Amino acid sequence: MDNSPEPSGRSGEGDQPCSPHGTVVIVLPDDIGGLPTSVSVAEEAVALLHRAGAVGGDAAASNAEDAGRREEEERPRPRFSLWRAAGAALALAALAVAGYVCLYADGHAGAAWRFLALREEEWGDRRSFLLPLYPKARAGGVRAGGSDGAPQNLTAAIFPLSDHVFPDGQYYTTMSIGNPPRSYFLDVDTGSDFTWIQCDAPCRNCAKGPHPLYKPARGNIIPSSDSFCQEFPGNLKPGGTSNQCDYDLTYADGSSSMGVLARDSMQLISEDGERENLDIVFGCGYDQQGNLLASLTNTDGALGLSSAAISLPTQLARQGTISNVFGHCMTTDPSGVGYLFLGDDYIPRWGMTWVPIRNGPNNIYSTEVEKVNYGDQHRSVRGLSEKLTRVIFDSGSTYMYFPREAYTNLIAVLKDASPRFVQDDSDKTLPFCMKADFPVRSVDDVKQLFKPLILQFKKSLFIFTRTFTMSPEDYLIITDKGNVCLGVLDGTEVGFGSAIVLGDVSLRGKLIVYDNDENKIAWVQSDCTNPHKQSRLPFFLRKALRNQFL
Incomplete structure (x- = not known):
């Protein structure tokens, strides 16, 4: 059984229903008393997770959108910095040079072809x-x-x-x-x-x-x-x-x-x-x-x-x-x-x-x-x-x-x-x-x-x-x-x-x-x-x- 906290099924007056935060997987014996294989358990878990993602998704869509908008408004916007831009440019240039050396060791595509065999x-x-x-x-x-x-x-x-x-x-x-x-x-x-x-x-x-x-x-x-x-x-x-x-x-x-x-x-x-x-x-x-x-x-x-x-x-x-x-x-x-x-x-x-x-x-x-x-x-x-x-x-x-x-x-x-x-x-x-x-x-x-x-x-x-x-x-x-x-x-x-x-x-x-x-x-x-x-x-x-x- 999943030991993650169980989401509450109750809601206060006027509250919207809560979307699920976890999944409970219950395994039951089959008709002959045996246990299901690990493959069937895995398949079943995947199916449950997919279904859990769908259930409550429409109901919580508006809440999620409103919360995201408020969070975006409250988050401070980063300021543009020439130092940051210069650092990023240097990092990209270093990566480009390293890649060029690895692939074009002697300055032409034939080297890359040989290098990669x-x-x-x-x-x-x-x-x-x-x-x-x-x-x-x-x-x-x-x-x-x-x-x-x-x-x-x-x-x-x-x-x-x-x-x-x-x-x-x-x-x-x-x-x-x-x-x-x-x-x-x-x-x-x-x-x-x-x-x-x-x-x-x-x-x-x-x-x-x-x-x-x-x-x-x-x-x-x-x-x-x-x-x-x-x-x-x-x-x-x-x-x-x-x-x-x-x-x-x-x-x-x-x-x-x-x-x-x-x-x-x-x-x-x-x-x-x-x-x-x-x-x-x-x-x-x-x-x-x-x-x-x-x-x-x-x-x-x-x-x-x-x-x-x-x-x-x-x-x-x-x-x-x-x-x-x-x-x-x-x-x-x-x-x-x-x-x-x-x-x-x-x-x-x-x-x-x-x-x-x-x-x-x-x-x-x-x-x-x-x-x-x-x-x-x-x-x-x-x-x-x-x-x-x-x-x-x-x-x-x-x-x-x-x-x-x-x-x-x-x-x-x-x-x-x-x-x-x-x-x-x-x-x-x-x-x-x-x-x-x-x-x-x-x-x-x-x-x-x-x-x-x-x-x-x-x-x-x-x-x-x-x-x-x-x-x-x-x-x-x-x-x-x-x-x-x-x-x-x-x-x-x-x-x-x-x-x-x-x-x-x-x-x-x-x-x-x-x-x-x-x-x-x-x-x-x-x-x-x-x-x-x-x-x-x-x-x-x-x-x-x-x-x-x-």
Whole structure:
């Protein structure tokens, strides 16, 4: 029974009848003694409320109208105020700017269309695929645990150092190739055009990798007349009388991989868990030379993710399988697993920082930065060009590289800002190492004494700052001597004298997205543990917004 106060049924002399202020719902047993269902009770209550609204409505209409008129006459009228009008205008302007930034992130309707993922053509047969990202086993020269004995963060790991820029990053994925499918470990390299694996074709010079060599059938070898061989004369060359398409890749340090093009099935797992077999073209490397052989003891080859037409994302996009978008999230946990995705279903709709890709040589992903600051005090690291400096996102590199002048000035800034540390030239782990006046076991012991490195990009819409922030854990390395080393190297020594290169140490702990359809790069902080597929809007809403934006 309703416990609200019961309206009085009496009225004084000359008074008008009162309208009901509540409802009493009485539930009676049915003919067989049972109780009505909750559905019938709800239906009955709704019907009673409707009827209650109608009963007495005509009788009280005049009273309600008179009371409303008296109340309106007694209520003080607000005075017009210029301050109130100005405040309302500013609030509306702020809302308009926020909406514009959210929908038109780079100043045109195409950004809004991408942002909301509303392009219907991408929602046909296109889908996305997830791949795991594993950190490689750490090399010697680093303590196994932190100060509390817990597993140490990867920021304290010592990675092999050599003067090269071939794909030898610190994260790899596993892919299944062939029929039946066999697993192979591939270095994830955003700076390489080509996906290739060591193979027995037969092999002339191969490293002993983690898996048996891929052995192609005669039908897998691509002939010189194939469009892939004809379309990329700069990377590939016809095999002459052998009627095959050969390739010869040479890296910055002189290492090389030689082989033939092959076409075979690659098995990928879609976002709904289905396994799909897709035909791809890749390199079958039968002759590896130089330092590259040392890298291949941990992996079987490289996964090329550049914007080139022969890269894996572009091949799948040309087939209509995915949008030409991919991303990676490298975990900072040495025992954790990050992820790599192909397609655009795992891009967060909010919180991403987007910058345009600047077209450059070798199909690399680069943008432009205005300056580099040490900490929030805007202490600029000098030595960058007066013009905008190029920044390269390269998951195939381990460390971060600065132009020489900026590199030496960064060292000077760290010396000046770190009075409790002195340079220790006896530690050859990395070019610049410092010894503290207290015991150091992990980055956790010193990170509060250093400040973040901040790359500052051009403002969005002239008012919104865009930055790429690297905490001390992202650029400091702790050696087995307890020294603190700088994980930033002189890029001039590896051919990057005028660019900043962001390698794995600075990319981990962030979700990085490469959008080749819109020529944009984006990032956001992430623990890289749980990829979230973004929900899609209903068809009728997609259609309405599509008509609005396009």
